Amino acid sequence: MFKTKYFQTNDHNELVRLITTIFNTSHDGLAICDRNGHILLYNEAYLHLTGIEAAVLDTYSFIEQLEKKLVADSSAVKAIQSKKTYSVAIDYGSGRKTINTATPVLDQNQEILFVVGNVRDITELNQLQKELEDTKEINSQFQKALEQIQNSGESDAQLVYRSSAMHRIVGLAERFAKNDSPLLLLGESGVGKDVLAHYVHQHSGRSGDFVKINCGAIPDHLLESELFGYEKGAFTGANQSKEGLIELAHEGTIFLDEIGDLPYPLQVKLLNVLQDGKIRRLGGKESRRVDMRIIAATNCDLEEMVAQKRFRQDLYYRLNVLSITIPALRERHEDIPALIFTFLKKLEQKYQVENRVDGEALECLVTYSWPGNIRELKNVIERAYHTCDNGKILVEDLPASMRTEKPAPTTYVLAQPHDELSLKDAVHRFEQDYISGMLAKTSTMQECADKLGVNISTLVRKKRSLKIK
Numbered sequence: 001m002f003k004t005k006y007f008q009t010n011d012h013n014e015l016v017r018l019i020t021t022i023f024n025t026s027h028d029g030l031a032i033c034d035r036n037g038h039i040l041l042y043n044e045a046y047l048h049l050t051g052i053e054a055a056v057l058d059t060y061s062f063i064e065q066l067e068k069k070l071v072a073d074s075s076a077v078k079a080i081q082s083k084k085t086y087s088v089a090i091d092y093g094s095g096r097k098t099i100n101t102a103t104p105v106l107d108q109n110q111e112i113l114f115v116v117g118n119v120r121d122i123t124e125l126n127q128l129q130k131e132l133e134d135t136k137e138i139n140s141q142f143q144k145a146l147e148q149i150q151n152s153g154e155s156d157a158q159l160v161y162r163s164s165a166m167h168r169i170v171g172l173a174e175r176f177a178k179n180d181s182p183l184l185l186l187g188e189s190g191v192g193k194d195v196l197a198h199y200v201h202q203h204s205g206r207s208g209d210f211v212k213i214n215c216g217a218i219p220d221h222l223l224e225s226e227l228f229g230y231e232k233g234a235f236t237g238a239n240q241s242k243e244g245l246i247e248l249a250h251e252g253t254i255f256l257d258e259i260g261d262l263p264y265p266l267q268v269k270l271l272n273v274l275q276d277g278k279i280r281r282l283g284g285k286e287s288r289r290v291d292m293r294i295i296a297a298t299n300c301d302l303e304e305m306v307a308q309k310r311f312r313q314d315l316y317y318r319l320n321v322l323s324i325t326i327p328a329l330r331e332r333h334e335d336i337p338a339l340i341f342t343f344l345k346k347l348e349q350k351y352q353v354e355n356r357v358d359g360e361a362l363e364c365l366v367t368y369s370w371p372g373n374i375r376e377l378k379n380v381i382e383r384a385y386h387t388c389d390n391g392k393i394l395v396e397d398l399p400a401s402m403r404t405e406k407p408a409p410t411t412y413v414l415a416q417p418h419d420e421l422s423l424k425d426a427v428h429r430f431e432q433d434y435i436s437g438m439l440a441k442t443s444t445m446q447e448c449a450d451k452l453g454v455n456i457s458t459l460v461r462k463k464r465s466l467k468i469k
Ligand SMILES: Nc1ncnc2c1ncn2[C@@H]1O[C@H](COP(=O)(O)OP(=O)(O)OP(=O)(O)O)[C@@H](O)[C@H]1O
Pocket: 156, 158, 159, 160, 161, 187, 188, 189, 190, 191, 192, 193, 194, 195, 196, 257, 297, 298, 299, 339, 342, 374, 375, 378
């Protein structure tokens, strides 16, 4: 203890009052015991932090408390035994985590007079430590995302994901990549079908090119010649022969995006190519062998189109040998921070300006429902990157519609009695709604079946009998 010149009290009572006040107002727990561990004094904070009853302190010495396993550990006992200051970390039943330090006070014969015990609450410190660890974890996730950017050769084909749903999908894609069967990629617009098709090609070991054609973007009358090529003189203006995109994909992959838009007459021609592995150019006589892998993608309901006779059933079956449905972004919010980080990193590399997303804005971005999926997220980030100030993207930099969106409440719809519905019809309708809802929420039939607690063949049968699309 240090005294300044202002401390002049010699009054014993005043001194005791002062020390008692210090003792009682201390936020640290204090307990003083003798050389046998009998507790002489303790304060309110000691009771509060340790959760030990006053009656226990009045009855049992520290040594007895330890013997009776009333406490997990005791710094005081250790200090008594060693005659040295001793610290232990203790988790009390009160929920507090503490560091307890016991300091022995020795007489001139080196015998213990007292042991002064101090209990310091480190619960909040632990909380801070945990938050620090969480932050480090997020940091390392971002770091991995960064490595992913740096390691991927072709920037457009880069696939960023963290969610378990996407882990499963990528695993499936890697397995399917080694296969030559057609692959059908399904999912809403902007979920990353194009990116996944690239990924499959990259992992296929095929030496040829990845050739993409958007069946919906090319006018019908040009699509045939683009796909199949033509010979000189095949039609007016065909002054020389030209390879079609299918031929260009020889030994590689052809990616037919928006396959639902392939005109009906061309569907037969494509089916023939798939069956024979040969193509004939427009106006050509000979067939050429093509060794290509077909990946088709659509956000249309091809089964429905087949039912409406807008898509050939035989082609549908041929394309749908292997299929992957990519879930909407709102079903895999875990991917959002890594995607944001990736997009920001790319913008930073391009414009040499570093902008970060502030916490509130990040929360808004993570909870938004993203009807336009990753494409919409990318656009929102790019716009916010260019409009934000002071290196920080704030909520105000996000589109107004995003800021006002309320998270969809999770409600269970309970059937209300309905005069016009028999129980059978009501059950039918309920099953229809419930299964459709679960199908929309899950990314594979297996996952859906698991969630519903039925096997997959039951689910398929139900789907058919309930006419669920
Ligand atoms: N997993 C991902 N990682 C990084 N970027 C992604 C990912 N998925 C999609 N993107 C980006 O989002 C945008 C939309 O992706 P993509 O074109 O692959 O979607 P799509 O499902 O093929 O859409 P559409 O059905 O409209 O053709 C692209 O800019 C793409 O680079």
